[in-house]
Amino acid sequence: MSEVIDTAVAALREKMDGSFDGTAKFVIEGEGAIMIDGDEVRAGDEEADVTLSADADTFKDILSGDLNATSAFMTGKLTVDGDMGKAMQLGSVLA
Numbered sequence: 001m002s003e004v005i006d007t008a009v010a011a012l013r014e015k016m017d018g019s020f021d022g023t024a025k026f027v028i029e030g031e032g033a034i035m036i037d038g039d040e041v042r043a044g045d046e047e048a049d050v051t052l053s054a055d056a057d058t059f060k061d062i063l064s065g066d067l068n069a070t071s072a073f074m075t076g077k078l079t080v081d082g083d084m085g086k087a088m089q090l091g092s093v094l095a
Helices: 003-015 054-062 069-074 084-093
Strands: 025-030 030-036 038-044 050-054 080-082
Touching: 003 025, 003 030, 003 038, 003 054, 025 054, 025 084, 050 054, 050 084, 054 069, 069 084, 080 084
Parallel strands: 025 050
Antiparallel strands: 025 030, 030 038, 050 080
């Protein structure tokens, strides 16, 4: 597993607050994928309600709070495939 994935899993675990009630997958280009299932966060690549994809720098900026997930989506830095409602719910958790 890559250091980027390990770091991202740890950061996401800290941000999850119990308000996300679905499954989501973050695909970090060239690094791998992270699964969120409710409050559980782990490296993995299974089917999910929503899949969000970005490069490593964009993902780091979102996790650090330097980039809003909605702004990343609107500028094409973050792509979303699947349930847009779940993406928005997850975006509010990450804010």
